Amino acid sequence: MGFCTSLTAGNLRASLMEFRQKFPHVELATVERPRAHLETALRNGTVDILVVTGNVPSSNSNTKLLWSERVLVVMSEEHPLVTREVVYWTDLQGQTLILS
Template sequence: MGDIDRNPQQRSLLEFKRAVPQIELVTVERSRTRLAAALRNGGLDVVIVTGKLPLLDNKSISLWSERVLVALPHDHPLAPHDTIYWTDLRGETVLLSHDDPGSELENLLISKLVSPEDRPKIERHDVSRGMIKGLISTNTGVSLVLESEMGINYAGLIYRELRDGAGPSRFEFSAYWRADNENPALAAFLKLLSERYPSPPLGR
């Protein structure tokens, strides 16, 4: 798909709230492990995450995808470039949060730069992604982010698309829910998601 809404997850929730205003929505942001546990225990009706959520007796649908970007200080030497290649990160310090999708971003970076001498220095911080942006603004390093994070303004930061020879890198988002969950509110939300992000025809 082409460029997405700045924050498709928020957009979907707002659209659902307008369509069914009598339903009380509660959102949570936790680690993938804690979200999976809450879904398994019935504490959550639906979880939207990147990648796979391996759980027994769950169902899923694919939603949107987001490009991977590099967040830079506005005066960084790479800032004048419209597009940055993974190989351009050599010699940089990449700051990543332990929060999701930090580990997935790190795995992606390692897969793009297989040789250790070509990789940037990776620093992992036990802080929120917002705090990582604060560190970037002090010229401590750069970071990898997803496209929807461009909507969260932080003074002094710019975002550039990361590419390799095959084009931009993307992360896929999916919704997961328990197969035995009969909550009518969940059914209504899943209907909205399936209409908003229809599956491509077979063969494409």
């Protein structure tokens, strides 16, 4: 299984831990790589499953939504977007972002 996100916390970590508890005799090998490398690995059969965010890696793959997570934006009280109830990614164009 390939992934390109952190395993330190969140739904992926919880799901893998639950899988190991339910299926202790199944060997699960994981690999963390950049998304482009994972897409190539899926196409050439190096990995069987990808857990990725965003768009579908390729048109000839089967996909299933596992979960959705809200992303929070933290900004100063003086920021022009601070009064918005919802901020879209496009609203952040040209802004400096720090992502985990």
